[in-house]
């Protein structure tokens with residue numbers, strides 16, 4: 001579903017922040033992406049959701065070589081991916097309902113087609129009574145839940161979440177993780193960038209990608225990871 | 234629970250909106266005035282060139298072969314039976330005196346001068362008249378009769394009108410270009426101001442045309458609203474000054490305003506100004522957005 005081969009990336013003329021990245025994400029898989037702040041987790045996700053281009057190497061998404069895909073065909077690939085941005089990126093002048101509806105609206109659907117679903121989703125993340133609120137009036141955790149709802153509203157084949165539990169209490173954090181696991185059971189591949197230890201311990205992640213010095217190593221489980229960290233220290 | 238209807242993806246900027254509306258309205262105002270002048274000039278020019286401007290003059294020079302009264306009645310008879318002539322009227326000595334007053338001063342100058350008698354000939358509107366033949370017929374049939382068809386004067390007026398008309402079109406082109414530049418500038422500023430929104434919508438999988446449509450409809454309405462305001466101001470200006478002019482008795486040559494008032498249907502083209510401005514704004518915004526988005530990955 002996603003394949004990286006010797007991918008390198010730099011911003012402008014800056015240093016290469018990702019080097020020789022190679023990995024694959026299979027359909028229906030669940031992965032964590034771990035690494036210290038500034039390691040390049042967000043940058044790696046940007047490559048996957050096609051917001052940045054690699055400076056070298058090859059990326060293929062849903063069986064298509066990105067380098068060989070004409071620009072006009074990228075939107076249809078992006079629609080198969082849901083993204084929870086680290087900084088949420090909600091549109092402040094739209095209501096919570098409108099923000100969450102955005103992916104459906106962008107696809108050309110009419111409100112009557114998605115209203116019930118969006119309302120149900122929002123009450124599931126505990127925002128059923130804030131449909132008409134604007135993001136500036138929400139708390140950090142509420143914004144995060146809106147961002148998550150927006151990422152999953154179009155039932156993406158691949159869900160990317162950048163620190164999705166950074167701003168919420170353990171109770172809501174657990175809820176969010178259960179939502180991700182549920183989506184994964186229904187067939188969505190999930191990749192979560194996080195350094196939240198609780199998540200790593202709680203999840204039966206098939207693999208954890210460890211991003212250090214711009215390179216990816218894989219660990220089989222959270223235990224391995226903790227062990228590796230301990231050994232490095 | 235009642236949900237609000239979906240709002241536009243781009244927030245309505247009240248501040249830059251007012252400024253932009255003002256600029257567009259001024260552009261439309263100038264375009265309407267210029268187009269009004271161009272339409273008038275083109276109409277006058279075609280009338281002058283076609284010789285349909287309505288009247289010619291017959292001069293009757295004093296002649297030893299015929300008495301002035303016979304000369305006059307003979308000429309009138311000949312002119313009135315000519316095809317395409319609407320009316321012919323002898324201009325009395327007093328009237329002629331009035332016409333010549335600016336040059337000759339007041340007083341009974343005419344009594345002492347061998348001034349020609351004049352016949353004012355009105356042509357049937359919209360019907361070409363064999364003026365050359367009439368001239369020959371007059372010269373042959375009435376001693377001392379001379380037809381002045383104002384041709385030289387008309388030609389000069391017509392070429393003056395044509396060149397002014399060309400200047401008018403050039404001014405309209407400049408106004409269109411300025412509008413274009415303003416819209417490009419405003420669109421780029423809008424994209425810059427809403428960069429975050431554009432990026433998010435782009436990342437969520439919106440196609441470029443989806444985003445362009447948001448901008449272009451915004452600018453279409455801006456162009457239409459500003460255009461209509463400018464049109465109304467221009468119409469008020471034309472009608473208002475036309476009224477003032479009427480009251481004070483139109484000076485010779487002040488053709489534009491009376492024309493505007495006498496034939497409003499001729500100026501229906503002005504209604505297209507807001508539409509054209511709206512279309513210019515819309516297509517410019519669309520192309521600008523598509524160009525800028527094309528640089529995104």
Ligand SMILES: Nc1ncnc2c1ncn2[C@@H]1O[C@H](COP(=O)(O)OP(=O)(O)OP(=O)(O)O)[C@@H](O)[C@H]1O
Pocket residue numbers: 011014017035036037038039040041042043044086
């Ligand atoms: N737009 C950008 N232009 C230039 N450099 C950037 C840009 N975005 C990120 N970087 C740099 O790339 C490196 C990796 O950043 P990135 O945001 O991917 O890290 P991260 O692993 O997500 O960190 P965190 O855990 O703090 O979110 C950092 O050194 C950062 O300064």
Ligand SMILES: [Mg+2]
Pocket residue numbers: 041042043086162
């Ligand atoms: Mg990050």
